[in-house]
Amino acid sequence: MIVGLPKEIKNNENRVALTPAGAHALVHEGHKVIVETSAGVGSGFSDDEYITAGAEIISSAEKVFASADMIIKVKEPLPSEYDLLREGQILYTYLHLAPDMNQTKALLKNKVTGVAYETIQPEDGSLPLLTPMSEVAGRMSAMVGSQLLAKYNGGKGVLLCGVPGVAPAKVTIVGGGVVGTNAAKIALGMGADVTIMDINPKRLRMIDDMFGFRIKTVVSTSYSLAETIADTDLLIGAVLVPGAKAPKVVTEKMVASMRKGSAIVDVAIDQGGCVETIDHATTHDDPIFEKHGVVHYSVANMPGAFARTSTLSLTNVTLPYAIKLANKGIKAALEDPALAKGVNVINGHVTYEEVAKALGLAYVPLNEAL
CATH class of the missing domain: 3.40.50.720 (NAD(P)-binding Rossmann-like Domain)
Known part of the structure; x- marks a missing residue:
């Protein structure tokens, strides 16, 4: 051939x-x-x-x-x-x-x-050819998000890790799969206050075993999402339905409730995105836009960086x-x-x-x- x-x-x-x-x-x-x-x-x-x-x-x-x-x-x-x-x-x-x-x-x-x-997809339900790029994009999402919070990018000027006497940023990760857990690894390593949300309690138990008391886990419902997102500095969208269009689980109303200068990184953008206020993919040349005072990042080929x-x-x-x-x-x-x-x-x-x-x-x- x-x-x-x-x-x-x-x-x-x-x-x-x-x-x-x-x-x-x-x-x-x-x-x-x-x-x-x-x-x-x-x-x-x-x-x-x-x-x-x-x-x-x-x-x-x-x-x-x-x-x-x-x-x-x-x-x-x-x-x-x-x-x-x-x-x-x-x-x-x-x-x-x-x-x-x-x-x-x-x-x-x-x-x-x-x-x-x-x-x-093998019989075990894994996605072996998606996993390595999900690992890269997940780890990048926390790194990118920390920069989005910088004032010169339109962020609120919050340092992800905080400093002695000043609380760290609150990071919420929606989706506890490969992207979500890799985002958590980096966000925790940078000293952030991290919450992972997922619809699967079994998955949350696995994450709890993985990270222990260093991370918060919350079952994802429309109510819990709205409550958590309103108090979030950095939101990372990591929702995946294999092969399908990503559901818009983060509504525009939820985004509008976030404080001005907060930031969103939607890693699910390759499959259409899981945040309602993101209706298009951005590029590495022009990666961000603002809506409701919130900085949005939706680059569709993050690992290319x-x-x-x-x-x-x-x-x-x-x-x-x-x-x-x-x-x-x-x-x-x-x-x-x-x-x-x-x-x-x-x-x-x-x-x-x-x-x-x-x-x-x-x-x-x-x-x-x-």
């Missing part, structure tokens, strides 16, 4: 979907790897390293898309890339289709086989499935139930039920769509 690696074009997206080591592994399996010029530079990988690994450097993205049987990316294709995709081509990347009708229609129109990192760490962490988990797809094509999904859940679209059909529900499209089971 010819495996193509184009350069990412999303704003400040410096990650790359395949390291030279990954290219070497695919070449070792008998496949041809073609890499767009400078695709890995943002993550610190030169063209020469890919050549040494056995890959071929190609001068343009158009040529990579035209030649490859499988395209490996980090982020979803942007509109300028839609028409480069063709029928039967495997697109292996983060897709986040549930809040994105335009991309979904383009993939269906071109009859692309879209395999989404974020919905590959720390590209080297993120790329290495991501490719540790994506490469084994990439090799399966290269070796057997989409038939690999029929043999691996976890990989089968990653197939969101194929042959012009939506094959992931939550995506179909979110967009009001027909759902076709994978075995029927093939």
Whole structure:
């Protein structure tokens, strides 16, 4: 199989979907790897390293898309890339289709086989290809949030950790999954007063065992959310429903109740966001906006800011499935139930039920769509 690696074009997206080591592994399996010029530079990988690994450097993205049987990316294709995709081509990347009708229609129109990192799911219910980037984004959210509270960013001028004689900032994390627990690790490490909210009491017990008395846990209801958020300096949105559009659990009324200069980091923005006052993704170039006097941050590719760490962490988990797809094509999904859940679209059909529900499209089971 010819495996193509184009350069990412999303704003400040410096990650790359395949390291030279990954290219070497695919070449070792008998496949041809073609890499767009400078695709890995943002993550610190030169063209020469890919050549040494056995890959071929190609001068343009158009040529990579035209030649490859499988395209490996980090982020979803942007509109300028839609028409480069063709029928039967495997697109292996983060897709986040549930809040994105335009991309979904383009993939269906071109009859692309879209395999989404974020919905590959083994029997244990984990999301192994989403986890490493959730770890990065979760840890970043506390770091970013501490800066949003600075007066020069429109924040209230509260130092996250406080100082002797002055209380630390109050941080509320909505969602106790991978993003939430990693946000808590950093926020606690920085000395903040941290509360995690989740709808699952069992999950809260696990968090309590993890952090002990250093953290507060609250069962998330509309009432408890409203009560807690009103007294919060930094709110971190970390709600996830695998493959589905994120529910808007933080209402505009709740945001309006926050004190002026408070801050929100919505890590759920890739799936549409969990905060009602956030209706669009921002960029690393222009990351924040203000509403009701509250500073909002909704960058959709947070880990791209720390590209080297993120790329290495991501490719540790994506490469084994990439090799399966290269070796057997989409038939690999029929043999691996976890990989089968990653197939969101194929042959012009939506094959992931939550995506179909979110967009009001027909759902076709994978075995029927093939």
